[in-house]
Amino acid sequence: MMVRFSVNGVARELDVEPGERLIDVLRERLGLTGTKEGCGIGVCGACTVLVDGRAQNACLVPAASLEGCAVTTIEGLSQGGLDPLQQAFIDHQAIQCGFCTPGLVLSAKALLDENPAPTEDEIRAAIKGNLCRCTGYEQVIAAIASVAGTGYRALDDEVEAPVQSPELRAGAGWPAEPPTATPVLDETKGTVPSVSSGGGEGR
Amino acid sequence: MQQDQFGVVGRSAPRVDGYDKVTGRALYTDDLNAYGQLYAGCVHSRKPHATVEVDTAAALAVPGVVKVLVEGDFPKPQSRYDWFYCTSHPRYCGDVLAVVVAETPAALADGIAAVRVRYSELPAVFTVADALAPDAPQVREEGVALGEDGVPDPTRPGNVFLASHKPLRKGDLAAGFAQADRIIERTYTTPYVEHAYLEPESVLVIPEPPDVVLVRASSQQGHGPQEFVADALQIPMSRVRAVSTTVGGSFGSKFELVGLMCGRAAVAMQATGRPIKMTYTREDSILESTKRHPFTTTIRVGATADGTLTAYESAQVENAGAYNNQAPWMNIRARVHSAGPYDIPNIRTDTFAVYTNNTVPGAFRGYSSPQVIFANEMAIDDLADELGISVVDLKRKNLLRRGSITATGQQLVHETLLVQMMEDIIRDTDYERKCRDWAGETGTWRHGAGLVTAYRGAALGGEGVDASGAMMIGMQDGSFVLRPTLMEFGQGLNTVYAQIAAEASGVALADIRVEPVDTTIMADSGLTVASRGTAQGGHAVRKAGEAIRAMIVESARMMLGARDDERIEVRDSVAWVAGQPERSVRVSDIWTMRRYTGQQLSTYQWYAARPLVNDNDTGQGEAFQTYAYGCCVAEVSVNTTTGEVVVDKVSAYHDVGHALNPGLVRGQIYGGVLMGMGFGLYEEYRLEKGVSPDTNLDIYPIATSEDAPLISIKLYESADPEGTYGAKSIAENASEMIGAACALAVKHAIRRPVSKVPVTPEYVLELLSQGEEDAR
Numbered sequence: 001m002m003v004r005f006s007v008n009g010v011a012r013e014l015d016v017e018p019g020e021r022l023i024d025v026l027r028e029r030l031g032l033t034g035t036k037e038g039c040g041i042g043v044c045g046a047c048t049v050l051v052d053g054r055a056q057n058a059c060l061v062p063a064a065s066l067e068g069c070a071v072t073t074i075e076g077l078s079q080g081g082l083d084p085l086q087q088a089f090i091d092h093q094a095i096q097c098g099f100c101t102p103g104l105v106l107s108a109k110a111l112l113d114e115n116p117a118p119t120e121d122e123i124r125a126a127i128k129g130n131l132c133r134c135t136g137y138e139q140v141i142a143a144i145a146s147v148a149g150t151g152y153r154a155l156d157d158e159v160e161a162p163v164q165s166p167e168l169r170a171g172a173g174w175p176a177e178p179p180t181a182t183p184v185l186d187e188t189k190g191t192v193p194s195v196s197s198g199g200g201e202g203r
Numbered sequence: 204m205q206q207d208q209f210g211v212v213g214r215s216a217p218r219v220d221g222y223d224k225v226t227g228r229a230l231y232t233d234d235l236n237a238y239g240q241l242y243a244g245c246v247h248s249r250k251p252h253a254t255v256e257v258d259t260a261a262a263l264a265v266p267g268v269v270k271v272l273v274e275g276d277f278p279k280p281q282s283r284y285d286w287f288y289c290t291s292h293p294r295y296c297g298d299v300l301a302v303v304v305a306e307t308p309a310a311l312a313d314g315i316a317a318v319r320v321r322y323s324e325l326p327a328v329f330t331v332a333d334a335l336a337p338d339a340p341q342v343r344e345e346g347v348a349l350g351e352d353g354v355p356d357p358t359r360p361g362n363v364f365l366a367s368h369k370p371l372r373k374g375d376l377a378a379g380f381a382q383a384d385r386i387i388e389r390t391y392t393t394p395y396v397e398h399a400y401l402e403p404e405s406v407l408v409i410p411e412p413p414d415v416v417l418v419r420a421s422s423q424q425g426h427g428p429q430e431f432v433a434d435a436l437q438i439p440m441s442r443v444r445a446v447s448t449t450v451g452g453s454f455g456s457k458f459e460l461v462g463l464m465c466g467r468a469a470v471a472m473q474a475t476g477r478p479i480k481m482t483y484t485r486e487d488s489i490l491e492s493t494k495r496h497p498f499t500t501t502i503r504v505g506a507t508a509d510g511t512l513t514a515y516e517s518a519q520v521e522n523a524g525a526y527n528n529q530a531p532w533m534n535i536r537a538r539v540h541s542a543g544p545y546d547i548p549n550i551r552t553d554t555f556a557v558y559t560n561n562t563v564p565g566a567f568r569g570y571s572s573p574q575v576i577f578a579n580e581m582a583i584d585d586l587a588d589e590l591g592i593s594v595v596d597l598k599r600k601n602l603l604r605r606g607s608i609t610a611t612g613q614q615l616v617h618e619t620l621l622v623q624m625m626e627d628i629i630r631d632t633d634y635e636r637k638c639r640d641w642a643g644e645t646g647t648w649r650h651g652a653g654l655v656t657a658y659r660g661a662a663l664g665g666e667g668v669d670a671s672g673a674m675m676i677g678m679q680d681g682s683f684v685l686r687p688t689l690m691e692f693g694q695g696l697n698t699v700y701a702q703i704a705a706e707a708s709g710v711a712l713a714d715i716r717v718e719p720v721d722t723t724i725m726a727d728s729g730l731t732v733a734s735r736g737t738a739q740g741g742h743a744v745r746k747a748g749e750a751i752r753a754m755i756v757e758s759a760r761m762m763l764g765a766r767d768d769e770r771i772e773v774r775d776s777v778a779w780v781a782g783q784p785e786r787s788v789r790v791s792d793i794w795t796m797r798r799y800t801g802q803q804l805s806t807y808q809w810y811a812a813r814p815l816v817n818d819n820d821t822g823q824g825e826a827f828q829t830y831a832y833g834c835c836v837a838e839v840s841v842n843t844t845t846g847e848v849v850v851d852k853v854s855a856y857h858d859v860g861h862a863l864n865p866g867l868v869r870g871q872i873y874g875g876v877l878m879g880m881g882f883g884l885y886e887e888y889r890l891e892k893g894v895s896p897d898t899n900l901d902i903y904p905i906a907t908s909e910d911a912p913l914i915s916i917k918l919y920e921s922a923d924p925e926g927t928y929g930a931k932s933i934a935e936n937a938s939e940m941i942g943a944a945c946a947l948a949v950k951h952a953i954r955r956p957v958s959k960v961p962v963t964p965e966y967v968l969e970l971l972s973q974g975e976e977d978a979r
Contacts, residue, residue, distance in 0.1 A: 020540050033234035034227015036451070038401045039485045043901045046401055059839065074227035082225070091220040093866035096874065097693025098224030099401040105225060124908040133399050133452055136692050136873030137908040139866075156918060157869065158215070162862050163627075166920035167847030173208070174922070174929030175860055176745065180813055182825055183924075185606055185616045 005066040007032070008076025016063040023047045023058035026073060034074035034102045039130070045130035048103035049073050055110040057129075074102035077109065085109055088143035092158070096134030104130045108144045117148050211706040212928050213250060215866030218698045219717055220449070220691070229449045232405035232421045237478035240407070241269055242311045244473045244481060246301040246318045247490055248293030251560040251893030252308055252327035252342075255507025256293050257301050257423040258319035263371050265317050267310025270474050272302040277345060277470055278437045284459050286526035286563060288435055288466045294525035294862050295560050296893050297491040299463075304471045304479065309772050327560035329893055331499050331520050334362040334557045342525060342558035353518055364523045367530035368555040371822035373610060379514025379549025383505025386514075391502070391578040391612055392959040394887035395522075396495035397897065398567060399905045400693075402451020404461050404492065405482040408432065408468040411444070416469055418445040420461050423453035425690050425720025426462030426727040428465040435466030436473060440722075447719040450692035454878075455566030455732065456493045457692070459528055485899050494888050496521040496533065496556070500578035504586055510597040514549040515542045519575065523556035524563040529570075530556035535666045535817075536733075537571035539826040542610045543579035544621060544658040545601040550610050560893050565757055566732060568875075572659060572939040573882050575625040577960055580655050580943045585956065595629060598656055612823040618921040620858045621832040625656055627917070628834045628856050637838070638951060650851075653947025655835045655940040660827030661860075661931040662735035662812070669812035669828075671728045671740040673747040675704060679798040681706075681776055681791025681903035683715045685747070689740040690720055690731040694934055695867040699737050700744045703927060707748025709755060709773025710790055727953050728809075734932030737863060739828075743810040750806035758793045758802075831931035832858040837883075837912075841952040846964030848884055848949055850912040857936055860917040861929030865918065872916050872937040877906040879941020884949075 004013045007030060009012050016023065026032040026049070038046035040059050047058040050072035052136045088094070095101050104127055111118055111126035118126065123144050125139075132140065138154040145152035168190070223229035248255070261869040274280045274291045281287050281360050305311035326340040333339055334347055341360055347360030355363040401777065406420040406428070416436070418428040428445040432438075450457065468479040482569035483491075519537055523530055534554045541552040561631060587594035603609065629635060635653055641650040663669040674686040685704050691697040693884045697717040702788040705712040728743075756771040759778035763786050765771060770781040779787035797804055817824035838852045849970050853876050885904050888897050895904040923929055942960055950957040955970040 008479035025843070027234075032227075033230065036231070036402070038403065039900045041485075041901055042400060043899070044485075059946075062696075078226045082222075086225040089225045090217050091797055093215065093218065093695075093870050095218055095221055095224050095688075096695065096870060097450065097452035098220065098229055098403065099231065101224050102227045106769070128907045128909045131399075131401060131905055131907065132874075133878065133905060134400055134874045134877070135870055136877040136906075136914070137911055138873040138914060141908065153913070154869075154873075156977050159865065162859070162865065162918035162920045165620060165919060167618050168920055169245075169633055172922035176749070176928070178813070178925045183616050184474070184615055187606075189605065189618075195454075 001064055003064060003067045005069045006073060007071045008073060008079065018064060020063040021026045021059055022049070022061035022063055022066065025063045026058060032073050032075050036099050036102065038099065045107065046100050046105045048106045048130060049148060050106055050110055053113060054108065058121045074105060076155040077105065083109065083146045085112070085144065087148045092143040092146060094139040094143040100130055104132065104140055112148060117150055119150070120152060206294055209706060209928070211702045211712055212863040213861065215864055216698060216702050216712060218695060219701050220697060230476065231402055231451050232407055232419055232448045233406050233482045235419055235448065237409045240480050241304050241475055242308050243302055243304045243479050244311050244315050245299045245467065246303065246315055246320065247486065248296055248298040248300055250293060250322045250324055251294055251296050252325040253322040254325065255293060255300055256321045261319060262303060262314045262317040265310060265314045267306040268303060268314035269306060270304040270471065271314070271318060271637065272471060272474060276474065277435065279435060280756055282431065282466060283434045284462065284528045286463065286705045288463055288470065290655055295562055297562060299467070302467050302471055304475060316959065327893060328362065329559050329890065330563055331522050331557045334559045342560060346558050348656050355555060362558045364527055364530055364556040364558055367523065367527070367534050368553065369534040370540045370820060371550055371552040371610060373612060373823065374516055374549035376516060376549050376551045380942045382507060382513040384508040385586065386503060386505040387582065387586050387589050388501070388503040389582050389585055390958065391500050391581055393498045393574040393577060394961060395497050395564065395890060396560060396567065396882055396886050397489055397888045397903050398454045398492065399903065400452030400454060403485050403488040404457060404464055406461060406464045406468050407478065407480045408465060409474045409478040410472055414442055416443045416472070418443060418465055419448050420445065420465050421448065421450050423450065423457040423459045423690060423692050424730050425688065426722050427458055427462045430720045431462035431466045432469040434727045435469050445722045447690060453692045454568045455570065459565060460492050465624040472531065478670045489898060489903065495564050495567040496530065496564040496571065496574065498574035498578065501580040502578060504582055506586060506590060508590065510590055510592050510600050512545055512547045512601045515547045517541055517552045519552065519554040521556040522561055522564065523558050524561045525558065526563050527556055530563050532666050533566065533571045536660065537575055538822045539553065539611055539660055540572055540575050543583065544602055544603050544656055546607045547610065548889040558672055561890055568878065569935045569939040570733065572935065573879065575940055576655060576657055577943040577946060580947060583945055584950070594654065595635060598625060602656060604657060609826070611817065611826040613825050617829055617923045619832065620692060620919055620921055621656060621658060624832060624834045624858065624919060626854050628836055628854055629654065632836045632854050634836055641952065647844050649952040650838070650840050651948040651950065652836055652838045653944040653946040653950025653951060655947065657833045657940050658830045659833070659932065659936050659939065661829050661831045661926060662739040662828030663733040665817045665824065666733060667729065669735055669739045670810065671743040672807065673743040674725060674805065674807045675708070675747040675751050677751065677794045679795045681714060681789060681794050683710050685715050685717045685744065686725055687717065687731050687740065687744060688720060688725045689736045690730040694736070694871065695864065696736040698867065699741065699863050703741045703744045704748040707745045708751040709778070710751065711776040711805055714776050734934040734936065737930050738926035738932050739812050741930065743808050746808035746810055747806050747929055750808060753802065755790055755793055758797060759788050762788050762796065763794065776939055789865065829925040829931065831860065831936050833936050833940055835940040835944045837941065837948045839945060839948040839952055841949055841967060844954065846967035848962060848967065850880055850945060852913040852915065853941060854915040856917040856919065857933060858931065859933050860923045860926050860931035862918050862921050863871060863928060863930050868918060868933050869916055871933045873914055875937025876914050876941050877911060879938040880945055881906055883942030883945030883960050883962060885963060888963050
């Protein structure tokens with residue numbers, strides 16, 4: 001059957017099969033491979049796209065249901081330069097393997113379009129359908145919160161410097177070349193240096 | 204060099220692949236297509252042990268199906284990595300019985316469904332205990348029996364994987380136990396765990412006339428696909444070119460299975476003369492991909508009344524599944540860490556794997572350490588209970604310090620911060636007060652905290668040869684290409700490599716482009732594993748950068764007319780005479796000059812870590828060049844009515860040596876905490892007589908954004924000379940302690956002995972039904 005809809009602002013008219021999914025249309029017919037398939041059953045969120053502004057799993061959307069809809073994929077988000085969310089994902093190291101990233105960005109986009117200043121709980125709820133095995137979500141939430149301007153604990157952590165060991169504090173450094181033979185113990189350095197980095201929660 | 208002398212490393216540089224990944228431009232294997240490609244997929248065994256007859260007639264009748272390959276169509280059905288490209292004798296649910304090739308994905312799905320398999324079932328074993336029973340069916344001909352002394356007996360047949368046996372012998376065990384005032388013996392078990400990277404496996408194999416095969420694959424290993432394709436087709440490796448793609452996570456798994464898929468696709472390519480794409484569904488991926496090895500660990504440990512550890516004995520027995528390519532190496536690490544981060548004079552441990560008709564386990568982030576740490580830390584905690592002393596005091600007495608001798612007899616000569624890190628974390632988390640306050644709780648919700656201390660051999664160490672290569676090629680405009688031999692698959696290695704190359708060379712970070720691993724350009728330097736990429740692999744990149752810097756300095760000296768006693772500085776792609784910034788020249792001008800005067804524009808460097816010597820019969824020797832230290836405290840709430848466990852906070856303290864990119868280090872830890880929580884509390888790939896109900900991510904649970912606790916990270920830097928610019932490891936360290944800390948926290952909250960992970964609500968209720976344990 002013929003359906004007319006738009007993808008990233010471009011009008012499309014396609015003859016689709018009854019079982020054809022939106023993800024197949026995007027990836028196979030339109031070459032928009034930024035939309036990823038991770039599970040095929042709508043639980044991982046890697047195929048998240050915006051359909052009329054709402055985040056949807058493209059693996060669950062029948063292509064035949066798209067008549068009159070406006071679809072936005074990750075490719076459509078950066079048409080006039082990076083979206084602030086995309087830049088924030090880069091700035092806050094919210095990306096690792098990147099397979100879930102397009103879906104996470106689009107879920108965050110749908111959230112901020114509807115609620116420009118979400119709480120941490122609202123951010124967590126908005127992306128709970130986007131599984132990520134790499135990042136632990138912290139830097140993703142930090143990126144979203146930075147765009148919203150709402151603040152987040154992981155943003156504070158970014159500026160905390162590592163604790164320096166006693167030898168480093170005493171001026172030792174790191175040689176470029178490692179030892180070429182088994183090093184031996186320097187007895188003068190003792191065994192129990194004091195590292196203590198002060199009280200509090202360490203953050 | 205001190206930190207302030209570094210210009211590029213030590214900073215959270217943005218990922219070099221960040222723009223591509225955030226815009227959807229990054230191409231993963233399934234995003235690639237070749238002209239005229241066919242689609243291939245696999246028919247997997249649904250029985251754990253059988254011989255089969257495969258009827259392909261109905262599948263071949265499906266419109267669009269081009270070929271159905273069975274065992275006889277493979278030049279070499281068994282791969283060089285133990286398990287099979289295709290077999291008619293499946294030994295687990297997941298063995299591949301046929302490969303279907305079709306014109307379209309839809310025809311492929313119909314074709315796979317139409318393949319008829321007639322099974323003649325054979326006896327099978329599933330648990331380690333069943334496999335070790337005297338009359339158990341033998342899973343593999345190479346299996347041996349277990350002797351009376353708990354050591355494999357190569358003279359009798361059985362199910363023990365002989366090559367995986369790694370004994371550790373130190374001191375005089377009997378004398379050590381004789382000194383002990385208290386001895387406990389406990390058994391702990393851990394489950395199969397699914398890696399659950401978000402990208403399912405995909406390979407694309409393309410014939411390149413006249414006789415080369417091009418492979419693109421979602422492989423953790425750049426060179427792995429080349430090896431498998433040459434093996435499957437029985438052709439020289441020089442005729443196979445593998446070029447790595449963007450990989451959507453791996454955590455240790457995307458090696459053997461992806462290699463097997465490459466081999467199958469290559470045979471299908473040979474049979475059809477066309478490019479072959481094989482992309483797994485999530486169901487295929489979970490069924491056939493490797494899992495974390497389940498451990499059954501029995502520990503006997505003794506201490507004097509004041510808590511001084513005197514003797515430690517254990518058997519660490521893994522379920523090897525039906526095939527196994529990892530246990531012989533994994534168990535080197537499992538042996539080294541078997542007695543934990545403690546100074547114990549007398550140790551005897553045996554680590555080995557046992558064949559069953561279960562899913563094939565493989566490498567998984569930590570490479571045995573989450574399992575080892577869980578059992579070891581539970582035993583130490585149980586021993587402290589038995590002694591009636593605080594586990595913190597017990598640790599204070601026994602933790603490794605600088606100068607301590609490890610279980611393998613290696614003296615720790617570099618800065619060893621473990622004791623101090625533990626003092627920091629118990630102070631910062633108020634661990635001891637919380638334990639006291641929570642010990643008397645009686646309400647529905649109980650609280651508990653678990654403390655874990657760990658050390659981890661940094662990089663590959665004695666597991667293998669820790670070598671790597673790197674090439675740096677300059678263009679006449681001053682832009683550079685860096686080619687490493689180790690792989691980026693999400694962890695951020697290419698970004699850190701670019702930083703190291705920039706630091707070492709003086710070329711600006713923005714002028715360095717990191718290219719994929721290509722087997723026709725870079726030689727095989729081994730696997731990207733063991734958290735070695737930065738710590739040891741970085742040395743090759745550093746050497747490449749230093750070689751480029753030497754060229755820059757040589758040319759700049761000539762172009763600037765600098766005297767021999769004048770020093771040349773290089774930074775951000777500009778070279779100048781020290782103290783005279785007006786006497787400067789751009790690297791782009793230098794490289795233009797070099798280009799037109801016929802001078803070398805590139806460098807290819809190789810690095811191999813200093814060799815380590817370990818005795819295979821005792822495990823004694825220098826096991827790793829150095830160690831990374833970690834401490835973790837997990838705090839949980841447990842609902843005693845429902846068994847629900849909520850992780851409220853995880854504090855993770857890591858000595859990373861030198862954080863070359865602190866933002867990426869934190870990312871490893873945040874992700875590692877959630878993965879570790881799953882191991883401790885809710886992740887298990889269940890197998891019932893070799894069959895799993897866990898077929899997709901709706902049933903198999905991984906952490907969502909709403910499961911994350913408050914995470915408190917503290918990074919430590921120390922004066923350790925072994926790694927690249929002082930870096931140790933973090934990727935596996937980040938995850939290995941968390942499960943044990945969660946399990947300990949639950950133990951303390953409900954005051955019941957926890958002997959297995961995951962500590963599910965059902966298990967919590969089962970423990971609670973056993974009655975109150977005596978207060979400690």
